[in-house]
Amino acid sequence: MEVHFLGTAGGVxxxxxxxxxxALKRNGSVMLFDCGExxxxxxxxxxxxxxxxxxxxxxxxxxxxxxxxxxxxQTMSLFSRxxxxxxxxxxxxxxxxxxxxxxxxxxxxxxVEVRDLAPGDSFESDGMTVLAVGTDHSIPxxxxxxxxxxxxGRFDAEAARGLGVAEGPLFSDLQNGVAVEIEGxxxxxxxxxxxxxxxxxxxxxxxxxPCVAFIEASRGVDLMVHEATFADDSIDRxxxxxxxxxxxxxxxxxxxxVSTLVLTHISPRIDDALTLEREASEVIGTRNVVVAQDFxxxxxxxPE
Numbered sequence: 001m002e003v004h005f006l007g008t009a010g011g012v013x014x015x016x017x018x019x020x021x022x023a024l025k026r027n028g029s030v031m032l033f034d035c036g037e038x039x040x041x042x043x044x045x046x047x048x049x050x051x052x053x054x055x056x057x058x059x060x061x062x063x064x065x066x067x068x069x070x071x072x073x074q075t076m077s078l079f080s081r082x083x084x085x086x087x088x089x090x091x092x093x094x095x096x097x098x099x100x101x102x103x104x105x106x107x108x109x110x111x112v113e114v115r116d117l118a119p120g121d122s123f124e125s126d127g128m129t130v131l132a133v134g135t136d137h138s139i140p141x142x143x144x145x146x147x148x149x150x151x152x153g154r155f156d157a158e159a160a161r162g163l164g165v166a167e168g169p170l171f172s173d174l175q176n177g178v179a180v181e182i183e184g185x186x187x188x189x190x191x192x193x194x195x196x197x198x199x200x201x202x203x204x205x206x207x208x209x210p211c212v213a214f215i216e217a218s219r220g221v222d223l224m225v226h227e228a229t230f231a232d233d234s235i236d237r238x239x240x241x242x243x244x245x246x247x248x249x250x251x252x253x254x255x256x257x258v259s260t261l262v263l264t265h266i267s268p269r270i271d272d273a274l275t276l277e278r279e280a281s282e283v284i285g286t287r288n289v290v291v292a293q294d295f296x297x298x299x300x301x302x303p304e
Contacts, residue, residue, distance in 0.1 A: 001026045001200050001300040003223060003262070005292040006042035007034075010207075010229045010243070010265035011064055018042050018294055019064045020265055022225055024146070024202060025052075029126055032056045033144065033204045033225070039068035040075050046295060051081055055125055058089030059206025060141035061096055070100045077108040084111040088123075088132075090140045091116045117142060119213070128199075133217040135208035138242035143206050145217045148199025151302070152177075160192040200300045203258070207265065209239060210248045215256045222300050224258040227265035228291075231275050234267075246276035246291075250283035264292045 002025040009017035019036025023046070030052040032039070043050040050072065058066055069087065076085070085108075087097060097114045101107050119134030119142065133143040155175050157167075164182045165171065173180050179188045203218040205211075205226040218224055229243035238245050244252070246263055253261040261284060263276055270276065273291045280289045290298070 001202070002297055003202065003225070003300065004046055004048055004297045005262070005264060005294060006039055006046060007036050008264045008266055008292045008294050008296075009036075009064075010227065010267050012268055013038065014268045016294065017266060017268075019068070021068065022204060022264065023048055023053075026128070027126055028052060029054045031125065034059055034065040034206065035068040035072060036064050037067040037071075040072040042294065043072075047297075050076060051079060051083075053085065054083070055086040055088065057130070057142075057144050057204075058087070058093055059135070059143065059204070060090060060137055060139055061092060062139065062207070065207070066096070069097075070106070073101075073108050073112065074106060077110065081108070081110045084113060086113045086115070086125075088115045088117050090132075090142045091118065092140070093117075131217055133211075133214050135206055135214055136211045136242065137207045137209070141206050141208060141242075143204060143208065143211070143214045143217070145201070145203040145221065147201045147221075150196040150198055153194030153196055156192050156194065160187070163187050163191060165192070198303060200302060202300060203256075205244075205249075205252075207243060209242055210244055210252050215252055218252075218256040218258060221256070221258050222303065223260045223262065223298065224253050224256065225262045225264055225292075226252060228263035228276050228280070229265050229267045231270060232279055234269070246280040247283060250280035250289065253288070254284050260288055260290065260298070262290045262292050262298065266291070 004023040007018035007021040020034040021039040022033040024031045117132040122131045131145045135141045135143045170180045201221040203221045226249040228246040228249045230238040
């Protein structure tokens, strides 16, 4: 599982940062979180294929988060895409997409499923559960939490041998949850398999003030992407505009007990991103904080 940061600016682009777009790659498919203007170009410059995008999750309808959707969909159409695409977001997403493609000539040549999500809605995507979480912005907004299902426990080969199971196909059967018979005795997978291990997990805040619902939904995730539009000296402006400071984002991550926090949606007013890293690190430590730059990527490994 890889997270690619295609656009890390907030509000307006800068020479160094494009508008919000974060990509999650898993098993060859790509899910986008927001799609600001220029996202299709960022995809072209990244190691990802735009044709691998299966789902776009919109956090809210401010222009810096959605203006890249029509161009991306039309470019996919020009490239003769055939696979269906899903575009999900908060209430009003269906109406927004209808307006964007009201001209019949602009409609993609492939199926696009558009759906409004309410806080608490969930769906399955490529074996993961995706949960929409209501967040606290200036307009209706959602964050998203993704979790893989639990994995099988570790196979105890010595225990299996001790029960008379020979290496080979019988080992595979037990690892796949199938009981085997040895000299009239049934050996069950539970006798040789450890407890289930959790899968990987990821959360994305969108634009929000610090939000209890997002903390609770993100509890224990491996990687949290949280907006950090402002530094400490603009905390009042953050509250007024429905955003978070880097320190507030770190406090959210600390309360949620996440492993790694990535800060994004950086205001062009921030001259030195190290300021945000320092302020967040004072809360959760330097090893747990990354300030994303365009085209950065991170791997989410399986937990032990």
